[in-house]
Amino acid sequence: MNPTFKIVFTFVICSALINHIAAQSESMTIIKGGTYIPLYGIDSTTVTVNSFLMDVYPVTNRDYLIFVEKFPRWNRSNVKRLFADENYLINWERKDAFGNRLLPNTPVTNVSWFAAKKYCDCLGKRLPTVDEWEYAAMADEISPDAREKKSYNQHILEWYETPKSFKNTIGSTFVNYWGVSDLHGLVWEWTFDFNSVLISGESRKDVDKDSNLFCGSAAVGATDLMNYAAFMRYAFRGSIDANYTGNSLGFRCVKNIEIE
């Protein structure tokens, strides 16, 4: 197909999608930028995160259905294996309907990184970076950085032990300091640069920079539970491929704040 046409089609379809999910795109909230020290950086250097907009809720099955209807190439039958493994949307009843097995307002899961990225692209949004996600997610209800609070960490770790929380509806966990809901407690979420995590192990031999992430030093020797919960997330990100889909992994989008 002529590339110009392709662009035009994509534009037309995307703008229609933007209209349809207008309600959803409205529910974004500002995360005010700042600096933080991630679980592991180089020599505990601080990372600066610019202000950005984040979806209040993870993308739901209802939202995702609209996307699949607009982009049949992203339905279960058409999606290419390069972009999503065989478990893509496996819990949906049909290729074009999630049916009665799932509630419309539960987070969509069994979506790959490619699919999540495409979805956000189409709304003029993008996936959050690991740093943006972690920065927004270190807040509890009342403070922007609750990582040293026992209650905050306990909540996350309890969730890690809870099976099938992806079946819960959006908004069923807590709304954090920024007004973002469900960062912890429903599903794990894709990040744009999930493949920036370098773990040394059977498949990754880059031991130089990130050896403190692997095995002992970060997790077990950690000063408190805070590192353990975050370690789980980093380890998980480092262990998956971009076409991986799983029933506890969903996503949400973010957007840059336009400077006028």
Added chain:
Amino acid sequence: MKVRLMFKTIVFISSFILLFISCDEKQKQDAAEIIEKNTSISELSIYNLPSTWTTQNNKSIELKELQGDVLVMVMIYTSCKAACPRLVADMRSIEASIPEEKKTNVSFVLISIDPETDTPARLKKFAIENNMDTEKWLFLRGSETDTREFAAVLAVNYKKISPMDFSHSNIISVFNQKGELVHQKEGLGVNNAETVDKIIELAH
């Protein structure tokens, strides 16, 4: 209240109009997709990626233009002082081990993970400095997103750790003529015999 209701109705109707427009477009797109499906690109082929790249000669290129060649690919950045020179040396040693008669359909591709710094001019300079400025060698830079996406396909992980440095996986990948990943070798200065054998086996 009434005004709001009316407004809602208008929004509702207009969204239907949009829906129709988009359905129309959707059909056209589906038709195009059916045509696309009839070509020989398999589901796992990297030629499904729509990204456009720039070469060291400042030429715009789509990955699928490489279809038909065996591709040997690696992701590097030119300001890299540690691992990349060795990865590049590995690539050159692989290239040198392929018999001339087999080389016609083999391309050696180096993709920058630092597109901001690695301009075409810089890639060109790097190619010349490393005696890799022949048509066998292709240096590519793309957008940050396309680069991240391509790394995801190659299972190459990388992270910017300072303005000048990246930490990254050292993986050389071999793709067959259809763009399917057939072989990967990870590590620096590792024995490349297997990789060389694979390329020779694939190239006619």
